[in-house]
Each structure stands twice: as structure tokens, then as C-alpha cells.
Amino acid sequence: MVFGYPPELREKIRIVEETREERLKQVMKRLSLEERDQLVRKYHPDYRSDTKRPVRIGANRGEIIYNEVVDLLEAWPAENPDDVDLTQIDYDVDLLIIGGGGAAAAAALWAIYSGVDPSNILIATKLRFGDANTVKAQGGIQAADRPNDSPARHFLDTFGGGHFANRPELVKALVRDAPFIIKWLEDLGVMFDKTGEGEMIENAGGGASRKRLHAARDYTGLEIMRVMRDEVWNYGVHIVEFQPAIELLTDPETGAVSGAILWNLETHEYRIARAKVTILATGGFGRLHLAGFPTTNHYGATADGVVMAYRVGAYLRDMDSAQFHPTGVAWPEAILGELITEKCRGLGAHLVNVEGKRFIRELEPRDVVASAIIRECSEGRGIITPTGKCGVWLDLPLIDIINGPGTIKRYLPAMYRQFKRQGIDITREPVLTYPTLHYQNGGVAIDPWTHVLNKEEEWIHGLLAAGEVTGGVHGKNRLMGNSLLDITVFGRRAGITAAKIIKETTTKPKLSLKHVEKYMAELEKLGVPRTRRAPRILPDYRGKHVVIRSLFIPY
């Protein structure tokens, strides 16, 4: 069994230790926009010619999107519309929320605060309520609430980090609501890291010009999720787990979204949900393993929301970009691709190549740092791992050296544990890191009150969306700490908007799969093979030796 570093790596760790003192004196220069651009263009997977292609169907026809996503957009529905009986309605509610992460929880709570009866809300989710990327967010949540900071500064940081491609009114909503969200979470009982006087301990993050990352150790997302989830449970909202949506339903006359087909993952029974408003909060696409990368994402992150929204005419933004977190685990194999939080770099950890040298200012935006790591590896300055991969060092012991002994165990317990279980003590040893697929920067286009938009920027009635499934908030690259903020700010706005629509809607919508039939006619014209189906519910990691010998036998 592999446990801890083998001798050949111990040898290389010595170089990291010997150069530590010298590196601590070094100040890394900020890159200019031109330098950033050059680096990213040369090394980031977003700019590789083989990772993307134009999509041939739907609102984004002709636009460049990652291959793995195009495969799902140019795909037949999972169900055959003729097999589905829409006359038997199993759930007839005001509000249907699809997804079980932070955006879904925030939307449910704010819909309730805004007057929607909890018994008239249905949350349908693929795994358990709370099994989402939210619980894996470690480092923190941004909000400009210190005296030397301002929402305008947060706007500028977010916009620049996103390569100036963000939708400005969404960024305004994000930064303006941020302090309120922190206050709300504090009032719900979220245990943020604070001083004895109650002042938030705020950390630095890549691309942020002020220290504004509010954390709860390195379990920030878990803490926020479980508190919101506890509150949703307390209200008695009806939650169906292991029963994801596989298709949206539309009113045949107006084209407005009127519910969804849900599918019981275990019994394979489909169920029909009718709703006055549907909120998509299905999260991102990490489990599609874009460009062959490992991912930090949870098991259900398969872009199903994007696929369903696209079939009702939603426009997708910035799906040509994906966020590769600079510091994924490169070794040991058991935890390959898992996240090493940016908080580590925020607390002073250096990125170091095989020669013991720093090669980038560690707090540049994520795409820039990821590109620099890929450059080091492709130019032979990386470290080859025992499994033949490449990585660079993240010098974690520096955190205790800079901030005092005990900092790692107190503020990075998840990181400490993750490596300790593999025989590595991060208070004494550096770790090997390489970029990992982390976040869906783009997604379904929305306006500031979360209405889903078509290509003409008109509302798709009945459909709202919040969180990672949406695009525009982060442009082409999200900053650390802006995703937990995204799900809470826009989850809240979705809940408020839903309540408003529900109040104004007196009639029950009609159900059809007309939009799917239309989409299928287009697929037919394109000659898409019938075997290609979407949405994909879960990834398939079975060994090939098993798959090639499996027989399907009715029993």
C-alpha cells in the first residue's frame, strides 16, 4: 500500500525546504493584462483547438462550446415523448425547484419568506438534498464589508477576473447583495470565523484586491449548506431525493415552462410535476471531465440543467470557458483531482517548481495561475509523480511559518485530514498539485431577477435559474469566493421572483412536450445517432474489462 512520500520524492522535497527562507523574502510581480493574456492563450485548455467545436442546434447554433457539452446538446431526449402520460399529475405545486444544493436551498427559503406556502414547494434532486458542489466549497464567500473595501471594488475585481466578459448588471446584483447575504447567514446561525469581538476574519483570494473572504474554517460551503438545509427541513418543504428531472414541460399554447418529468433513479418510474414556476438549480458540469481532466465536482455534476433549459430555448453564455482550479491534488492517486483550497495560497503558501523556484504570483486569478502550472509542467520544470503524472509543489508548511504554528490545523482541518489519510502531514510536507476541472463559468443566460433568457434576451416564462447552471455572473473566469455568493444571492432572488409570479398567476398551466418534439425534428435533420441521449444523470466509472463482458438479461 502506498502511504506517504516514496524516497525519490523525499529527495525532491529537500529542495523545497532548502529554498524556503530565500523564497519568503521574494516579492512576485503582478502580471499586466497583456502578460496574463499571453500566458492563458498559450497554456489554458480553453484555448486548445481540440477541446471545443461549434454546436449545430438550438439558440447557440454556430457558437463554440466544449465538446463534452455539445455531445449532450446534440442528443436525443432520455425519454420517448410518446411513452409519457402527461394527464396523470403526481405533484401539483406552485413552485418546483430542480436541484439540491445551495441555490436550491436559498431559493426555497426566500420563496417562503416572500409568501409561498412551504407545502406548495417541491424540491426534486438527483442525490440527497445537500449533495452538491456547495458542500465542497472550502475557502470562503466574498463580500465587501470592511472599511477599506467597497462593493464597487468587488465589482471591479470580479469583472477584471472574468476577462471583462461578465454581464454587468448581474455583477452589480452580486456585489450589492453580498453583505446582506453574510448578515442573513449569520442570523441563521452560520459559524463564520470571527475574532473575539465578532469581527469577521477575512482572507485574501486570487484576483481580489482586498481581503474579503469570509470563511468557516475550510468547510465554508458545508457550513452554509447544512444551515440552509436545516432551515428548509424545519419548514417542512417536500423534498424528493434520488429523483432528478429529466425534461422540462411547457404549456403548448404559450411555450411557458410548466413543470418537469421527474425520474426515480431506483424504481425507474417517471412522475409528472406541474408548477407555476420552475427554478433550475442543477449546478455544473465537472463530471463530464472536459478535455480529459479530473474534477473537484460532486458525483452528480453532469450539466443536466443546461441540457433541459436548452431544449426550451434558453440561450447559453460563455460555455466556451471552464474553470480549471490551479491546485488540484496531483498525487496520491486515491484523491487525484480533489481540491486544495485557494485559502492555502491566501494564507501564504508558495507554488514551487522542481528547481525550488516560484514561478507566478500565487494570487493571480485562477486561469492565470492554472496556466502557469501547466507551463511549468510542459516545459520540464514539474515533478513527475509515482503514477507518471506531472505536478508542482504547493509549499503548505509555509502557512504555519508565516501565520504561526497551529494555523493549518485550526483553519484548514479538511486539508490536513485529506492528506493525513494518505500519510502526508501538510504541516511539515509540501504537496503535489496540478489543475483540475472545477467550475462551469458560463451557462443559462439570466437577468438580475433570474428570469431565464432566450437568444433575443426575452424571458422564457415560468423558468428561473440560479447558481452554477447560469452564465454571465462570472464572465470567462470566476474568482474564489464568488460561487458561494452566487448561489445565495441569485438563489434568494429566484425565490423572491418566484413568489411574485405565483401571486400574479391564478390559473394552472397546461403540460406538453411540444418543445421536445420540435427539438427532435431538428436532431433528425442533423442525423444525430439515436443512441446519443441526454441528459446524462451520472458518470460511469466502471472498468472497461467489466463493461465489455456485461450482458443485459431480463430477470
Place this chain on the structure above:
Amino acid sequence: MAQVEVSKKVEPGLRGEGGEKKKFVTIYYMGKKYRVPAGLTVLKALEWAGYRFIRGVGCRGGFCGACAMAYRLPGEYKLRTGLACQTVVVDGMYIAVFPYLAVTKPRYNIEELKPEAGVVLKIFPEVSRCIECNACTKACPQGLEVMDAIQEILRGNLEKAADMVFDCLSCGLCSIRCPAEIRHAWVFQLVRRLYGKYIAPKAKHVEERVKEIEEGKYDEELDRLVELARKDIEALKKMYMERDIEK
């Protein structure tokens, strides 16, 4: 067993690269024997062996607590517990991954509660049945001092208890070992919320900033930035590059 080529469909982490010779170990999943590559977690090894999970898997990174499992190592009498996504396979280990643990959560209104041990005991009376056997602590995959935290609650020290169990993943392993039938995960959830809401000092600077924003203090500046973003990106880029960065 012969070395088998692994397909592209497999999680990239499982591909044998660099031509290294894969080492194998034998594991018993629900009593069935499989040869799997060494160095993998139980979760990845079982997938490699041909399983597709719906239950007993979630975040895959040690945060959600969905993959609670029990296992025995060869030659040991001990029933060990862990997370399938964090535990590396060991030759000869017997494994069961729990699909679900029936640890139900009572409902309450946090606004009506006081941060007192009595409140916790009223909602979870079973906490007072703790016999200090420490089985919970031994079962915790996070290495938390679970029993001590329960005892802190009984002593009325909610602050200490909240701090001790902050890293709880609510996997439920402690509860299925507990002879007092304590629903630890939800007891701890309540304690943490009571602490966070009522005991921890409030962040006044956040409240002040919220007030400033509601009074419209930043609206003009934000609207100007939105305007620039629409009409004069170059000016915005200049502002971005010239902004100072806090050391």
C-alpha cells in the same frame, strides 16, 4: 488476474500512465471477492470492479458523509468505520457501504429557541441517556471527540461543543453505534446554529455596510461601473489595472 486496459470512460485518475506496473489487492465487497488496483479508494476500486453507485456516494471528496462504510481488516476482530471516498483499499478487507442511515431530524423554529442546554435536551431528550461508552468517538471518520462534545452539552457548554463538532459531516456512523440512540449529527447541527446565531458576537461592520448599501451609498458608483462596462471597456480595464492590492 491479467492486467486490463482501462477505457477513456473511466475517471482519468484510474488510467495507468507512465507504463507503471499496476499492483493489485483482494477485497471482499458484501462478501464477494474482487481483485482491484492498489492505491485506490474503496469507492473508486468498487467502480473499477464494475459497480455503479446511486446510494453511498456523493461529493467523492470527504465533505458530504454519503459514503459511510463499515469494514474489517484481515486478522482483526474490530469492526472499523470510515468513508468509502477517503479510505484506501487494503488487501483482504471486508467492506459494506451503507446506502442510508435512518437518523431522522426533528423540526424546530430556531427563532423561538434560547441558546441553552435545556433547549437541546427538550428537542433531543436522548442526549441525557449517554452512558459515556465512547463508541461514537471511535466510529467518527473525522476523528472528532464525539462523546466529549455530548458531555459538554450536558454540562451546558454549547460554545465548546459547537467548536468540537464543527467538522462533523453528518455521516451518521456515530449514531448507529450509540447505545443511547443519540442522533448526533442533528444534535450538533442545532448546537452549532444556537452558537452561531445567539452566542457568537455579531459582526457589526457587516451590519453597518448593509445599512450603507440600503441607504444607496454605493449605487451611483456601481451604476457608473455598469455604464462603463457597457460603453467604455478600455476605461474599466485601466481602472482595474491601477487599483491597489491589499498586502
